[in-house]
Amino acid sequence: MSAPAPYTAESLPFGDLVPVTVHFDDLDALGMLHNSRFPLLVERAWGDYWHGHGFGFTGDWATAGDMANVIKEMRVSYEAPITRPGTYAAHLWVEKLGRTSLTYGFRVCSADGGTTYAQGHRILVRVDAQTLRPTPWTDEARAIARKLARPEALPDAS
Template structure:
């Protein structure tokens, strides 16, 4: 079986750039075939989200999460594997904003190799919840602004 050519993400010129970060893939993350294990992609995406929070002052110290927008739960994590990542080294993650509702939001993401080849794409949906009754709670203005101003917005048609 031959591999299909690597897909490269288009770069819209007239929009805010996606958030980009790189994380190192280590030997112990590779499966017996030398491919990044499927479960590890979510960890690298979570690290990218945390880096976005730190950059925009949205990180909250442990023990203080109850009143913050970081008191949210992952509702859905979807991923499409497009090309095996077969090495140790940097894996770039790009994040963008797919949807920002009153109480939920969806990040789009792509995991890229060193030549901008797309290894995986997907979405991560979270819901902000109230720390007392665990019901959905609206995002704060600061949280909304950080995401609307700090992430490229992709629209699905």
């Protein structure tokens, strides 16, 4: 039996593969990617994904819009160690899109998506920058988030 073909951004069944880099100084004393670096890689990939779609933070929370969000929950399951610096990927997808919240799944994986090193989910809540209270996602952010929806997920709970 032959090995499955590597994924590309075009061949993923859902979501998107975002390149991430592991540096030598990300490794711990045992030569493995330190557990705290996995969430950091996912955070950077998520930021790169949204920045690539025109969303960004310029230092002014009053105009940050959908970028003003907080983490309600994060779960990570570590599957295999990363033992070398280099280029890897974060596979990102949306599990649930609510009025003010968004749950996304992720895998930290090989650059081709074929090997999973860690996986989990994270729940974001969009907040008003002045009151820090939950506020609805914009239509633009909702449309972009729907592009990442896992087919069996219900991408809109509004």
